[in-house]
Amino acid sequence: MDLPLFDTHAHLISDDWETYPPRPLRPDLPTPRRPGYTVTAEALIEMMDAHGVAEACLVQRGHLYGYDNGYILDSAHKYPDRLHPVVILDPQDPATPGRYREMVEKDHVRGFRMAHTRPWILDTAWLCSPQAMEVWKTCAELGTPMTLILFTKQLPYLLPLVKIIAGMFPDLPILLDHGAMPYGMTQYEVRLAEEAGEEVRLPGPPHFGIDETIEIFTDVPNVYFKITEINMERLAAENVRPAHIVRRMVDSFGPDRVMWGSDVGQSMRWTYAEKTAMARAAAGFLTEDEARRFLHDNAARLYSR
Numbered sequence: 001m002d003l004p005l006f007d008t009h010a011h012l013i014s015d016d017w018e019t020y021p022p023r024p025l026r027p028d029l030p031t032p033r034r035p036g037y038t039v040t041a042e043a044l045i046e047m048m049d050a051h052g053v054a055e056a057c058l059v060q061r062g063h064l065y066g067y068d069n070g071y072i073l074d075s076a077h078k079y080p081d082r083l084h085p086v087v088i089l090d091p092q093d094p095a096t097p098g099r100y101r102e103m104v105e106k107d108h109v110r111g112f113r114m115a116h117t118r119p120w121i122l123d124t125a126w127l128c129s130p131q132a133m134e135v136w137k138t139c140a141e142l143g144t145p146m147t148l149i150l151f152t153k154q155l156p157y158l159l160p161l162v163k164i165i166a167g168m169f170p171d172l173p174i175l176l177d178h179g180a181m182p183y184g185m186t187q188y189e190v191r192l193a194e195e196a197g198e199e200v201r202l203p204g205p206p207h208f209g210i211d212e213t214i215e216i217f218t219d220v221p222n223v224y225f226k227i228t229e230i231n232m233e234r235l236a237a238e239n240v241r242p243a244h245i246v247r248r249m250v251d252s253f254g255p256d257r258v259m260w261g262s263d264v265g266q267s268m269r270w271t272y273a274e275k276t277a278m279a280r281a282a283a284g285f286l287t288e289d290e291a292r293r294f295l296h297d298n299a300a301r302l303y304s305r
Contacts, residue, residue, distance in 0.1 A: 002052050003052075003280065003283075003288075003291055003292050003295050003296065004052055004295070004296045005051070005054065005276055005279060005280075005295050005296055006053070006054055006259070006295070006296045006297075006298075006299035006300050006303070007048070007053050007056035007057065007260070007261055007262045008056075008057045008226055008259050008260065008261035008299045009059050009177070009226055009228050009261025009262060009263050010039075010058055010059065010261070010262055010263075010264050010265060011039065011059055011060075011061045011263070011264060011265025011266045012039055012040065012041055012058055012061070012071055012072055012075055013035060013037065013038045013039045013064065013265050014038065014040060014071045015038040015040055017034060019070075020065065020068075020070055020071045022065065022066075023064075023066035023067070024066050025062050025063060025066045025067070025115075025117050026066075026117055029117065032063060032064050035064070037268065039264055039265040041058075041071075041075035041078060041079060041083065044056065044083075044264070045079060045082060045083075047264075047272040047273075050272075050273070051272060051273055053276065054296065054300075055081075055082050055084065055300065055303070056082065056083055056084070057083075057084050057085075057110065057261070057299070057303055058072035058075060058076060058083050058084065058085045058086065059086045059113060059261075060072055060086065060087050060088040060113060061266065062088040062113075062115050063117075066088075067088060067090055069085065069088065069089075069103075072085040072086075072087070073085055073087075073103070073107045073108075073109070076107065076108045076109075077107070077108065080108050084108065084110040084303045084304075085103075085107065085109045085110060085111075086109075086111035086112070086145075086147055087100070087103060087109055087113065088112075088113045088114075088115055089112070089135075091114055091126060091127075091129070091131065091132035091135045092125070092129060092132065093131070094131060096131075096134075096135055097134050097135055097137070097138040100112060100138055100139075100142075101138060101142065104142050104144055109144070110144055110145070110303045111144050111145045111146070111147055111175075111303070112135065112139050112144060112145075112146055112147065113146075113147040113149070113177075114127060114132070114146065114147070114148050114149075115149050116149070116150075116151060116154070119151035119152070119153060119154065119188070119189055120192070122153070122154060124157070124158070127148070127158065127161065127162075127165075128161060128165065136165060136168075136169060136172070137169075139169075139172055140169040140171065143171075143172075145172070145174070145175055145224075145302050145303070146172060146174050146175070147174075147175040147176075148162065148174065148175070148177065148180070149177040149178070150162075150176065150177075150180045150184075151189060152182065152185045153189075155180060155181075155213055159180065159213060159214065159216060159217075160216065162176075162180075162217075162223070163216055163217060163220055166220050166222055166223050167220070169222070170221075170222055171222065172222060173224055173302050174222055174223050175226055175259075175302075176214070176224070176225050176226065177228070177230075177261075178226060178227075178230040178231055179214065179226065179227060179231055179249070180213065180214055180225070181208070181209055181210055181213045181214050182202050182203055182208070182209035182213065182234075183202060183208055183209065183231050183234040183235060183238075183245060184230055184231055184234070185202070185230075185234055186230055187230075187233065187267075202234060202238050204238070204240075205240070205244060205248075206248065207248065208240070208244075208248060210245075210248060210249065210252060217253070218252055218253060221257070223257070224257045224258070224259065224302070225249060225257060225258050225259070226259055226261045227242070227245075227246060227249075227258065227260055227261070227279075227282065228260070228261040228262065229262060229263040229264075229267035229269065229275060229278075230263055230267060231245070232270075232275075232278055232282075233267065233269060242278065242281065242282040243281065243283070243284040243286075246283065246285065246286065247285040247286065250286060250290055250294070255289070255290040255293045255294070255298075256293060256298055257298070258298070259294060259295075259298045259299045260279045260282070260294060260295055260299075262275045262276070262279075263275075279295060280295065282294075283295055
């Protein structure tokens with residue numbers, strides 16, 4: 001029988017554009033265009049039921065809805081036992097810690113996500129300015145996980161910074177989207193590299209670049225890693241079986257710190273049926289107990305109430 005899944009990385013897109021209009025993540029950015037597809041809460045629940053997914057984190061689509069988390073909050077109110085919102089708010093806004101605390105208390109919010117807007121801007125204020133550190137403190141006080149998405153060219157200086165912050169909040173779970181490693185390079189970054197005439201070459205086995213990036217977190221137990229379709233796309237491009245990199249990560253960080261997410265609503269190369277099948281296949285070199293933790297239990301421990 002297939003093991004149950006917990007999807008840590010699902011993005012919702014409403015079909016009601018009047019109630020939930022696109023919004024820029026920053027005022028100096030243009031209003032996003034509507035994508036040519038939707039992933040409603042009802043559609044996600046239907047897919048989850050069809051493919052053995054018990055629960056999912058609703059990760060805010062910041063590059064579509066900006067800081068307006070209304071749709072994922074409303075969806076979680078409809079399905080509080082199945083869907084858990086992970087919101088994006090402006091970490092530079094002094095009102096954010098109070099707003100987030102209220103969301104956790106009233107809106108079933110289970111996590112905060114810090115996201116940069118442009119991969120070519122090499123700064124750290126969005127992550128660790130004095131005001132941003134107040135957000136970290138609030139998450140630590142509330143016991144809700146912090147999620148970070150780091151772009152590839154930022155890894156050399158942001159990963160050591162994350163390690164310092166993780167040491168400041170040792171009881172706070174910190175999740176790194178798409179593993180924060182070379183095989184977490186997004187399609188957007190690949191396109192930028194190709195437009196700049198840069199060759200995209202990823203490190204091969206047995207380390208896959210882990211030894212030069214996230215290996216610094218081996219002894220940092222509150223840092224966790226998501227494996228998503230972003231990773232699957234890069235692995236497919238390099239003709240690498242995902243089970244190899246999952247086994248490598250479990251060997252480095254133990255069975256309790258690696259988990260799966262679909263990236264549905266953002267990465268649409270594969271159907272949800274294919275995504276879930278690939279997740280289970282990625283656990284192919286794990287023991288049954290390790291696979292259960294990777295596919296479900298680790299995420300449930302952090303997000304389920």
